[in-house]
Amino acid sequence: MSLRLPAPLPNRFDALFFDMDGTLIDSTPCVERTWRNWAGELGIDAEHLIANMHGVRGIDVISRFAPDADLQTEYEKLLQRELSDMEGTVAINGVAERIAELDGIRAAIITSAPRPLAQSKLEYCGITPPAFMVCAEDIVNGKPSPDPYLAGAQHFDVDPARCLAFEDAPNGVRSAKAAGMTVIALTTSHPADELGEADLLIRDWHDLRFHAEADGSVTVTVAV
Known part of the structure; x- marks a missing residue:
């Protein structure tokens, strides 16, 4: 397991935000x-x-x-x-199990991809995304600007400081950190030494668990 301590987990968050490529799927x-x-x-x-x-x-x-x-x-x-041309596009290990745990949780995809491409790639991988997505055409300034993640927090009317973002690339990590969020980075596309600005590094989705709380928040824990 590639967890880097000290980890901010277990912890409770008001919303979860997911980058897409390299985080939920890999279309490298x-x-x-x-x-x-x-x-x-x-x-x-x-x-x-x-x-x-x-x-x-x-x-x-x-x-x-x-x-x-x-x-x-x-x-x-x-x-x-x-x-x-989507040949070679696959889901990141363990993502289906984690998505199944999102019922009742405020969650969204924050991607630099345009909406038609994001929807097509997720469908290609058999992934049903959260209902809300912030895509390339939805914001003026893309990552590493904080704007994409701030748009997600604004949609749910939650404090960015109470949100958790998942990323795989340095520019995405910088975007979410600039928005004031806790960031967990997956070492799926970049080596750990390029993701040092993240709060925690994980190998893939088998390393975490989500538990929905009654108020729509989520407790995130490290898998034992």
Whole structure:
């Protein structure tokens, strides 16, 4: 088990917020395949792009690496490619068990993916997401800005300091921490030494348990 102590668990939270890619599912093969091909077409250093894109909205990646390209055209091109190629996308170990424990809990997905892509990837993996999601098109400033997580807390009318976020990428961890939330990072896509800003590191969803409380809050514990 890759738990890093001191852990903030067991603890009770008013809401749970989940990043999607690398946290609930892993679509790294198709994502990197799509972006590497695009980088090659535009003469961009693919390795540098891949090292800096995870956890960031696609439109922000395009703006950074291809500032002279037609932003909307390239965005739509990449979206359609990702929608048509999901080979290799899988659920993170233990996620089905944890999602089954979310009944009655305030929970949402906070993802840098556009809504159609997020819904398609979750469906591909057989995952029924929480009813509420904050997606790329829902906010002006994406991760690592705190805005996506603050939008989630505002939706539930809860104090961000009483919320727990789950992430896998440094930019996502920074977003949730900037919003004032406790953050647990999964070491599914990045090594532990890149996730040092998180409050706790776990290997996958087998490391935790959720217990719904009568008031809609949740107690999160480390699996024994």
